[in-house]
Amino acid sequence: MTFYTEMQAMAHELIEEFGQAGAVKRLTPPDPVLGGEPVTSPYPATLVPMAYEARYIDGTTIETGDMQIYISSVGLAIEPTVGDVVTANGTDYAIVNGYPNKYDGITAVVFIVQGRIAS
Structure with missing residues (x-):
């Protein structure tokens, strides 16, 4: 286990305890050729x-x-990015800025995003 993997586990424990x-x-746009409706995929x-x-x-x-x-x-299938929407406290927040915190360039210790109430 690397140092950053340990930090990731510690961050997860704290977020799990107090979060x-x-x-x-994430909104996936329609296929440019086939068309269709955009699809929203929720990731717990x-x-x-x-x-x-x-x-x-x-x-x-x-x-x-x-x-x-x-x-x-930990366990998040995607990396939150600008354009995604985070649901917290029963409110939707559009991500307007984000920090993946990949100090070694590989392991995301924790994602810190700036959310603005989605309209």
């Missing part, structure tokens, strides 16, 4: 949503109501 069940939803996740402290809210990059969401990478 909640949620989901990361364990996460911790936290409001940004007032000192970080600048009204442009971070807006009032944005949430910093820590998502466990």
Whole structure:
């Protein structure tokens, strides 16, 4: 077990203990040739949503109501990215920024995303 795998396991334990069940939803666009309807695929996740402290809210990059969401990478089938939607506290948050935290370039210790209430 590498150092980063151990850190990933520790992050997962903390998120599991203090977090909640949620989901990361990804919208797959229709086939460009065959057409059809876009498909939303939910991926179960364990996460911790936290409001940004007032000192970080600048009204442009971070807006009032944005949430910093820590998502466990253990067992998550996808890497959350801009355009995905995270469901936390019964609310949908569109990911507007994300940090995969791959310190060794391979192992995602934890995903930290900035979520904005989806409209």
